[in-house]
Amino acid sequence: MTDHSHETPAVEEFGSMEEYWDDRYGQDDRIWSGNPNVVLVxxxxxxxxxxxxxxxxxxxxxxxxxxxxxxxxxxxDISGVALGRAAEHAAAEGVADRIDWQRHDLGESFPEGSYDLVSAQYLHSYGELPxxxxxxxxxxxxxxxxxxxxxxxxxxxxxxENPHPDVHFPTPEEVLESLELPDGEWEVQICEEHDRSQTGPDGRPGHRRDNTVKVRRLPK
Structure with a gap:
């Protein structure tokens, strides 16, 4: 939800969030930078x-x-357009065999299995998102x-210019609390806000405030 190179269409114009995000990605050949998120790296x-x-x-x-x-x-991802583009990127980098792309509306379905790392980078939406x-x-x-x-x-x-008043951005403490992690089973490694440089739509550098929560499940 950080790209503003095009006017964001109203969610209400579409029959589903899948259609909304497919349209969003279909507006250009690429809407993100192509670089991995700094905190993840x-x-x-x-x-x-x-x-x-x-x-x-x-x-x-x-x-x-x-x-x-x-x-x-x-x-x-919820968008088949985005997943197709991601698969092309993976093939171009020679790592297509290491990535399984799955289309999910995460509020309705979730990938199976357990993972050593689960990453949720800027999981925000202008529409309804649980x-x-x-x-x-x-x-x-x-x-x-x-x-x-x-x-x-x-x-x-x-x-x-037109913030959406119904979109709530939780604090890192709110994020951590909402996870409802059982006592004694997790270690909180990061729960903080930080500044990040980001280029604005006019091409000039700017800053915005982000937050990070990193928790580790303790070994059994």
């Missing part, structure tokens, strides 16, 4: 690779980066000794 670099789940994988930059580090990745439910499912998918990494916005970018 920082927190995962040096970690022994295993199985990873990338929630809201979009055009596949994070999943491709993980695969290049040796991870076996399941990438999931984010807390999805993130609890994400926590349930973390294997013993594995990590759940959640990165989100603290608010709209300063150049947003």
């Amino acid at each position: 920082r927190e995962v670099t040096g970690t022994p690779p295993g199985r990873a789940l990338d929630l809201g994988s979009g055009e596949g930059a994070d999943a491709v980066w993980l695969a290049r580090q040796g991870w076996r990745v399941t990438g999931t 984010r807390e439910k999805i993130l609890r499912s994400a926590a349930s998918a973390v294997a013993p000794g594995g990590v759940l990494l959640i990165v989100g916005h603290c608010g709209f970018a300063p150049w947003e």
Whole structure:
């Protein structure tokens, strides 16, 4: 939800969120930078690779980066257009055999299995999104000794002209509380806000506030 190179269509104009996001991705050949998210790279670099789940994988930059580090990745998104583009990216990078692309409306269905890393990077939507439910499912998918990494916005970018008042950006403490993690089974490694540089729609550099929650399921 950080790209504003085109006017965002109203969700109400579409019959489903799948149609909305397919249209959103169909507006251009690429709507994201193609680079992996900075926090993901920082927190995962040096970690022994295993199985990873990338929630809201979009055009596949994070999943491709993980695969290049040796991870076996399941990438999931609501948009078939985005998944097709992600698969092309993976093939071009020579890691197509390391990524399983799955289409899910995460509020309705969720990938099976357990993972050493579950990553949810900017899992926001202008439409209805049961984010807390999805993130609890994400926590349930973390294997013993594995990590759940959640990165989100603290608010709209300063150049947003028409903020959506019904979109709530939770604090990292609210995110952590909403996970409902059982006592004694998890270690909180990061729960904080931070600034991030981001180029605005006019091409000039700017800043916005994000937050990160990183929790590790303790080994049995």
